[in-house]
Amino acid sequence: MSNDKIGLTLKIWRQPCSHSKGKFETFHVNNISSDMSFLEMLDVLNEHLTLGGKQPVAFDHDCREGICGMCGAVVNGQAHGPEKGTTLCQLHMRHFRNGDTLVIEPFRARAFKVERDLVVNRSPLDKIIQAGGYVSVNTGGAPDGNGVPVAQDTAEQAMDAAACIGCGACVAACPNGSAMLFVGAKVSQLVLLPQGYPERAGRALNMVAEMDELGFGNCGNERECEAVCPKSISIRNIARLNREFFKAALFG
Amino acid sequence: MILDAKIPSGPLAEKWDKHRFETRLVNPANKRKFTIIVVGTGLAGASASATLAELGYHVKTFTIHDSPRRAHSIAAQGGINAAKNYQNDGDSIFRLFYDTIKGGDFRSREANVYRLAQISNSIIDQCVAQGIPFAREYGGTLANRSFGGAQVSRTFYARGQTGQQLLLGAYSALMRQVKMRKVEILPRREMLDLIVIDGRARGIVVRDMRSGRISSHVADGVVLATGGYGNVYFLSTNAMNSNVTAAWRACKQGAFFANPCFVQIHPTCIPVHGDYQSKLTLMSESLRNDGRVWVPKKVGDDRDPDRIPEEERDYYLEKKYPSFGNLVPRDVASRNAKEQCDQEKGVGQTGRAVYLDFAEAIERDGLEMILKKYGNLFQMYEKITASDPRREPMMIYPAVHYTMGGLWVDYNLMSTIPGLFVLGEANFSDHGANRLGASALMQGLADGYFVLPATICGYLAETKLAPVKSDHVVCEKGEKQAADKISSLLNCSGKRTVDDFHKELGRLLWDYCGMARNRNGLETALAKIPEIREEFRHNVLVPGKNESLNQSLERAGRLEDYLEFAEMMVVDALQRRESCGCHLREESQTAEGEARRDDENYAYVAAWEFAGDGKSPKLHRENLVFENVTLSQRSYK
Numbered sequence: 001m002s003n004d005k006i007g008l009t010l011k012i013w014r015q016p017c018s019h020s021k022g023k024f025e026t027f028h029v030n031n032i033s034s035d036m037s038f039l040e041m042l043d044v045l046n047e048h049l050t051l052g053g054k055q056p057v058a059f060d061h062d063c064r065e066g067i068c069g070m071c072g073a074v075v076n077g078q079a080h081g082p083e084k085g086t087t088l089c090q091l092h093m094r095h096f097r098n099g100d101t102l103v104i105e106p107f108r109a110r111a112f113k114v115e116r117d118l119v120v121n122r123s124p125l126d127k128i129i130q131a132g133g134y135v136s137v138n139t140g141g142a143p144d145g146n147g148v149p150v151a152q153d154t155a156e157q158a159m160d161a162a163a164c165i166g167c168g169a170c171v172a173a174c175p176n177g178s179a180m181l182f183v184g185a186k187v188s189q190l191v192l193l194p195q196g197y198p199e200r201a202g203r204a205l206n207m208v209a210e211m212d213e214l215g216f217g218n219c220g221n222e223r224e225c226e227a228v229c230p231k232s233i234s235i236r237n238i239a240r241l242n243r244e245f246f247k248a249a250l251f252g
Numbered sequence: 253m254i255l256d257a258k259i260p261s262g263p264l265a266e267k268w269d270k271h272r273f274e275t276r277l278v279n280p281a282n283k284r285k286f287t288i289i290v291v292g293t294g295l296a297g298a299s300a301s302a303t304l305a306e307l308g309y310h311v312k313t314f315t316i317h318d319s320p321r322r323a324h325s326i327a328a329q330g331g332i333n334a335a336k337n338y339q340n341d342g343d344s345i346f347r348l349f350y351d352t353i354k355g356g357d358f359r360s361r362e363a364n365v366y367r368l369a370q371i372s373n374s375i376i377d378q379c380v381a382q383g384i385p386f387a388r389e390y391g392g393t394l395a396n397r398s399f400g401g402a403q404v405s406r407t408f409y410a411r412g413q414t415g416q417q418l419l420l421g422a423y424s425a426l427m428r429q430v431k432m433r434k435v436e437i438l439p440r441r442e443m444l445d446l447i448v449i450d451g452r453a454r455g456i457v458v459r460d461m462r463s464g465r466i467s468s469h470v471a472d473g474v475v476l477a478t479g480g481y482g483n484v485y486f487l488s489t490n491a492m493n494s495n496v497t498a499a500w501r502a503c504k505q506g507a508f509f510a511n512p513c514f515v516q517i518h519p520t521c522i523p524v525h526g527d528y529q530s531k532l533t534l535m536s537e538s539l540r541n542d543g544r545v546w547v548p549k550k551v552g553d554d555r556d557p558d559r560i561p562e563e564e565r566d567y568y569l570e571k572k573y574p575s576f577g578n579l580v581p582r583d584v585a586s587r588n589a590k591e592q593c594d595q596e597k598g599v600g601q602t603g604r605a606v607y608l609d610f611a612e613a614i615e616r617d618g619l620e621m622i623l624k625k626y627g628n629l630f631q632m633y634e635k636i637t638a639s640d641p642r643r644e645p646m647m648i649y650p651a652v653h654y655t656m657g658g659l660w661v662d663y664n665l666m667s668t669i670p671g672l673f674v675l676g677e678a679n680f681s682d683h684g685a686n687r688l689g690a691s692a693l694m695q696g697l698a699d700g701y702f703v704l705p706a707t708i709c710g711y712l713a714e715t716k717l718a719p720v721k722s723d724h725v726v727c728e729k730g731e732k733q734a735a736d737k738i739s740s741l742l743n744c745s746g747k748r749t750v751d752d753f754h755k756e757l758g759r760l761l762w763d764y765c766g767m768a769r770n771r772n773g774l775e776t777a778l779a780k781i782p783e784i785r786e787e788f789r790h791n792v793l794v795p796g797k798n799e800s801l802n803q804s805l806e807r808a809g810r811l812e813d814y815l816e817f818a819e820m821m822v823v824d825a826l827q828r829r830e831s832c833g834c835h836l837r838e839e840s841q842t843a844e845g846e847a848r849r850d851d852e853n854y855a856y857v858a859a860w861e862f863a864g865d866g867k868s869p870k871l872h873r874e875n876l877v878f879e880n881v882t883l884s885q886r887s888y889k
Contacts, residue, residue, distance in 0.1 A: 017800055033526055035637075040528050043751070050749050050795050050804065058801055060318065062491040064531045067416055068322045086635070094638055115462060116801040123439060126319050130431040134424035135383045139303040139701045142374070142381035145408075146338060149392025158385040159410055162417060166321055195383040 004034040006098040010045065012057055013105045018113050018121075024103070034094035038081060039064060039071060041093055058117040066090040066230065069165030072172070073118045074105040079169035079228040087167065087230040107172035111179070111215040122168045124214040125182060131210035132203035133186040135195050148194050161188040163231040170225035170233075176217025181225040183207050184237035187244055201248035208245055255508075255859055255874040258662040259363040264880050265345075268367045271663070272706050276713035283308030286712055287471040289456055291443050291498055293320030293426065295419055295693060296676030297477030299700030302425035305434035307705055312469060313426070314441045314458060316493055316806075321423045324479060324491040325696060328415025329536055330399055331407035332379075332693040334372035339396050343404040345369045350881060351402060352691060356656070356684020357833040357849060358883050359511070359857070361876065363663060364681045371698040376408055378701060382421040386410050400537065400689025401579055407690045412536065412628055418693055422700070442806065443498040444734040446474065446505045446672065449726050452717070453502075453672035457730040459738075461806060464798035466734050468727035470720050473671050473708055476502060477700065480655035480677040482515065484814045484821065485766075486751075486758025488652035489521060489534040495810040499659050499678050500817045507667040508859035508872060510660035510680035512817070513825035516687055516834045517767045518653035519585035522636055523605035527755075532651035533636060535629055537689065540578045540585070542613035542622060543646065545569050547597040547606050557599070557607055557645050568592060576888045583686060583834045583847075584888060586650035587767050593649075600647045609645035650767065654692060656683040656833070657824075660859040660874075664707035665699060668859075670715070673708060675699035680857065685833020738798050741808045746791030750807045753788045757781070757811070757818060765825050770838040774826045781822065782866075785815040820860055820869050827871065830854045844889070851883050 007030040015022030029045050036044070039061050046056035062070040066087040073088055075081035081091045096102070104118065112120040150158075162185070170181040187204050190196025196203070212218075219238055226235045260271040278286070286309050290301045293315040301313040317323065335348040348369040353360055376394070380386065387395040387409050399407040410417040429435040440461040447455035447468060455470035481496035482488040503509045520540065522533045548555070549566045568588060570577045578585075589606045592598060599605050614622050619642060623630065630641045637647075658680040665673050665681070676696040683691065760780055764773035788811070796802040831840045831847030832854065840848045857874040 033528065035525050036528055037530075040530050043530055044528055047749055047751065050793060051747075053795070055795055056804060058803055062317065062322055062493050063324060063327045064492060065327055065533050067327050067413065068324070068491060070317065070322050090635060092636065092638070119801060122318055126321075126427060126430075126437075129424060130427045134428045135381065136428060137378075137381045137425075138306040139299075139378055139425070139705070140374075142377040145336065145376045145380040145386075146393045148380075150388050151392055152388045152390050155385050155388040158383075159387075159417075162385050162410075162420065163413065165416075166319065189385065190383050193383045193385065195381055 004094075005031050006034065006093065006096065008032060008096065008099075009101040011101065011103045012117070014057070014117055015114050016116065018115055022114065032093050034092070036093045037064065037089055038075070038091040038093065039089045058119050060119050061089060064089040067165060069167040072107055072167045072169055074107060074172060076103050079107060079172045080230055085230060085232045087165070107168050109168070109171045109177035110217070111177060112168060112171065120168070122166070124216070125166050125168060125179065127214055128179060128183060128207055128210050129186065132199070132206040133190070135190065136199060150193060154192055158189045158192040161185040161192070161233065161237050164233055165231060167230060169228045169230060171216065173224040173228040174217065175222055175224065176220050178219050179211050179216040180219040180238045180241065181229065181233060181235065183211055184241035185233050188237040188240045191240070191244055200244060201252060204241060204244035204248045253668070253872060255660070255872050256662065257361060257874060258664060259361065260663065264362060264366050267363050268370055275707065275710035278709045278713050280308055284310055286310065286473070287312060288473045288475060288708070289314070289469060289471040290475045290477060291456065292323065292477035292479060292678070293317070293423070294323035294325035294477060294479055294676060295422055295696030296678075296700040297323070297475070298419065298422035298426045299697050300475055300477060300675060300704050301435050302422060302429050303701050303705045304708070305429035305432075311429070311435040312438065312471065313435055314438045314443060314456070316440065316442050316461065318439055320426060320437060320439070321420060323419060324494055325419045325693070326416045327491065328693055329412045329534070331397065331409035331414045331690040332375065332418060332697075333399070333406050333688070333690045334376045334408060334694065335369050335406060336373055336376060338394060339405045341404045343406050347404065348372060348406065352682070352688055353684065353881055354884070355688040356686050357886070358684065358851065358855065358878065359514070359832060359876065360682055360684030362878060362880055367703070368682050368695060368698050371702045372694050374702060375694060375697045379418060379421050382424065384410060384417045384421045401581060402688070415693060418697065422697070443478070444501065444809070445730040446502045446669070447727055447730055448505050448669060449720055449724060450718070452670045452715070454720050455722070455727065457727070457734050459734065462801050464800060464802070466731050468722040468731055470722050470724070470727065472712060472717050473673065475673045475675060475704065476659065476678050477675040478678045480658065481814070481817065482652045482655050484757070484818055485652045485761050486754045487524065487529060487532050487762075489518060489532050492531060495813070496817050497810050497813045499674070500813040502659060502667070502669065502672060504862050505669065506862070507669045507672055508660040508861050509657070509820060510857050510859045511657035511685070511824065512821040512860065513765065513828060513835070514656035514685050514833060515652060516582065516654040516656060517586045517650045519582050519589060519650045520608065520648045521651035522633065523600055523647050523649035524602060534651070534653060535633060535648065537582065539608060539626060539629060539646070542625070543578065543608040543610050544612060545578050545585070545589075545606055545608055547592045547599060551596045557609075566597070573888045580888050583767065587836055589648070589650055590767060605647035605649045607645035608648045610641055611645070614642065654687055656680065656685060656687055660857070664710065665704055666707070666711065671711065673704055675704055737809065737812070738805065741792065741794050741805060741812070742798060744790065744792050744794065746793045748791050749793055750804055750811055753784060753792060754807070754811050754814070757784055757815060760784070761818060761821070765822050767834065768836040768838055769825050771826065774822055777822045778819065778826065781815065781819045788812065788815055823869060824858055824860060827858065828854055847886070849885060
């Protein structure tokens, strides 16, 4: 651990609530250890703001180990910041230089409402899952776990897709505010596995319809989603979703 | 009050079947008339909500997060145990039961643990049916690994993200019920009080964390699945929002809190590196299979590790425990790391770390083989610390990880308040004084998918509940109390921030109520906690107002509860004058300096009754009876 100290200028989006107007506010922070995580840097800022009688910056976070999907902000134009395959909580300050200016904004999309400062409402993603992101099986009476074999590479591919943490960075990065990578990942996981196969047609149609209904845009093949995804989920999942969707629409 | 665990009679293996048969059922057509509140959406809460709804109950589910999928079960890495014996290596339900009860150092109930082992197999089947991408063998069957020193391979896993996949499975099942309008989901709501009417749990008071609105919700039964209290130490591997508030406020309403001093400290975490640190990251303990733990022999040796010659290194675990070496259990590894650092042999900037060295393993097996096993962990470590474990040894230090203590529950998972059920890490029931690796996921899902849905119907069928509305006088009183608490926090306008107080409390507990404890230290903590609490009440600074999203206010409320709860924890630690499970009581050691359990005097569950603000809690004992296992002392020499 190097433990260098840096100073930064932060331009952070401030918005008291969802129905008020927001604006950027500028702050300076000094003595930021290069071993700090980005969120710990925000903690330090918030302690200063609080003691100075000002409102701390609201930001969502929880596990701080890159798996809960709660954190996220756009840093200098990139969702979750400049490091590839990294959530904001796992981004460390050693990737910035003394004197840098960081512009920090919430995940913006038509379907995500800003709740306060950097906190957005991502419950539309839950609504999409409600439309079909599951296998319809009640508790009890499941056959033995080894009853249906699943090829190892199939399970691995399903796991690649299932790694999605639902952070919404893909939506924020997409020029159309599309959730196709999110939907594609879930549809892929379930269609690859024999357990999800029977409901494949309805699932693809319903999840896409719900996505449209909620105000998410369509995929324009910009590949921004894949570039910012902290779990590096491939856009091949979108291709698979498209195939599933067309098959279901044409043949039921 | 005499604690009745309501353990069914009969042979161990038949108790659960017998109990289910003897439990009264609710007519399918009547189930929809019952409303059940579930607080928390981790493995236990999500699985319980989904299953209750499938059975026909009307369910209202609350979470503090923006989405039910964020709960901290998601961060569990290792896996989930089950007694499938797919590997034909001699596993059985009885063996999983025995390992769990022994691992818990004989401080849990035989009947509960046996039921857990029985149910473990159905959990795997259920999760596979949900489309969880478990690791597979080439032939397509489920893969298993040995975990946490177990002698059989019974752990099922989905890469290093098993908790995530199991939680998303339960979450999907829950979302399906939301779509079918069987579950009403209320996100960003924090439970602030339990509503008890005529001695029964009938609802909760919640705050909408976006608008600050406080309201009551009534039901026929309340289920708490609100996780553990590891964050009382401030630094832990828990998520930042994990808290004891729901459990503590239920405790203040009459639910007993059992074994609060049983806290698991995990030996392989990334060390603390500064005052600003907000949490500790766990590294899978599988690393100890190949890594060698050492410190410099000389006190205060600050040379780089590669400049310390072999003969000046102290491989203290290998030396002290020749037969287990680096693979000693979690508590032994943690305690020894602390001991080395206390002797000022610790390494790194803070001196609170020991080395975990892979050089010999890389030399022996080749880098490729080691990366195949630990590549993702090496990457994770490098990402956080900017140091490459291929070239220099990792630095590790113990961190608070899991709390075995929790609200006391009987065999039906019902607390001492009728109608209040407690699941998962929030209850105390299955792990005794120490939890085995890959057993937390198993317990959360066993409670939610299988145990509670089978037991709650007995309560509902046998109890005559008068209808209540959310404008009941008890609800109004609860709402007012919650609002008053919030105003007093906001109106305090002191000089110290919430986190500042929390860190002070955390350091105190870590020093005196951590992995090694003694009477003097505990008494010091017991004297100091009320002082911190008093100062908190007069000198905390909480910015903002109630009527909007206010994260400082949320943290302040949770810390206020931790400041009360911490005292109960220390009181519990003080009365347990034995070393047991995760903790060493310094007055109770063998001649060789190892932990000595005292079955004669302490083979009981300590269940604490809240006796009023500022009063010492009242102890109730549930004596543990062992009919199927012989109590033995652990030895790793």
